[in-house]
Amino acid sequence: MKKIFLIISLVCTALAVTGCGQERNPSEYIKTENFTIFSSVAYPEVEMVNADSGAVSAESTAFSYSLNGTSVELYINNQFVTTVECHYNPKADYIIIDDFNCDGFKDIFIPFENERNYGEYYCYLPESNEFQKNRYLSAIGQIMTISDDKILTQDMSDTMIERYIYYQWDGDVLHTIRKTETYVISVDGEKHTDIYEYDENGTPHLKLDSGNE
Numbered sequence: 001m002k003k004i005f006l007i008i009s010l011v012c013t014a015l016a017v018t019g020c021g022q023e024r025n026p027s028e029y030i031k032t033e034n035f036t037i038f039s040s041v042a043y044p045e046v047e048m049v050n051a052d053s054g055a056v057s058a059e060s061t062a063f064s065y066s067l068n069g070t071s072v073e074l075y076i077n078n079q080f081v082t083t084v085e086c087h088y089n090p091k092a093d094y095i096i097i098d099d100f101n102c103d104g105f106k107d108i109f110i111p112f113e114n115e116r117n118y119g120e121y122y123c124y125l126p127e128s129n130e131f132q133k134n135r136y137l138s139a140i141g142q143i144m145t146i147s148d149d150k151i152l153t154q155d156m157s158d159t160m161i162e163r164y165i166y167y168q169w170d171g172d173v174l175h176t177i178r179k180t181e182t183y184v185i186s187v188d189g190e191k192h193t194d195i196y197e198y199d200e201n202g203t204p205h206l207k208l209d210s211g212n213e
Contacts, residue, residue: 061076061077061105061126062076062077062078063075063076063097063105063106063108063124064078065095065097065108067089067090067092068083069089070085070086070087070088070089070090071083071084071085071086072084072086072090072095072108072110074108074122074131076124076129081129081130081131082130082131084110084120084122084131086110086113088112088113089113090110090111090113091111091116094111094115094116094119095108095109095110095111096108096109096143097109098146099146100121100123100134100137100144100146100152101123101134101137101169101172101174102146102150102169103123103126105123105124105126106124107121107122107123107124107131107134108121108122108131109121109122109143110122111143116143117142117143117155118141118142118143119141119143120133120138120141121133121134121137121138123137134174136173136174137174140154140167142154142155144167150168150169151166151167151168151177152166152167152168152174153165153166153167154166154167160183161181161182161183162180162181162182162183163179163180163181163182164179164180165178165179166178166179166180175198175202176198176202176204177197177198178195178196178197178198179195179196179198179204180193180194180195180196181193181194181196182194193208194206194208195207195208
């Protein structure tokens with residue numbers, strides 16, 4: 001009987017030791033409503049949202065995130081990097097992953113509570129392996145689309161005017177380069193489009209009134 005107790009004790013000790021010091025692997029997480037369960041069981045990938053980076057470095061870089069109640073946990077190559085505390089439950093359907101600062105690494109846009117288009121940008125900095133808010137993107141604070149030629153477009157349309165503002169990166173600085181406004185003039189009932197270009201001081205100048213379309 002003593003031998004049986006000794007064997008059980010040794011087995012329990014071995015299990016306890018092997019469970020310590022393991023790295024936090026996103027594949028071991030399962031998202032729940034208010035918290036995250038840690039488990040050694042591999043859950044379906046749908047529980048983790050992944051985005052492979054188009055990184056410019058030779059080493060492949062993968063960005064993923066996990067929702068943990070009011071927090072968004074960010075990972076690079078399955079290694080935990082940081083937690084963004086939102087103080088509300090972010091909606092996974094509205095979180096956007098893209099290379100917003102056009103440096104070759106994926107970034108994340110987290111919308112505000114009850115919002116879809118407005119929120120915070122967190123950009124990945126490969127030199128320090130961390131995420132930071134970008135002051136230019138944060139000043140805009142609205143989700144933007146990115147074209148193949150790396151032009152960012154902000155939709156500022158309302159019920160009267162279709163308004164789009166275009167931005168382009170010059171190194172680490174984001175410049176406003178153009179704005180278009182399409183509207184209907186009540187006199188002729190036709191659509192007109194005004195095109196503005198921005199100078200080096202960020203001041204818009206009307207370059208073209210296209211007239212009737």
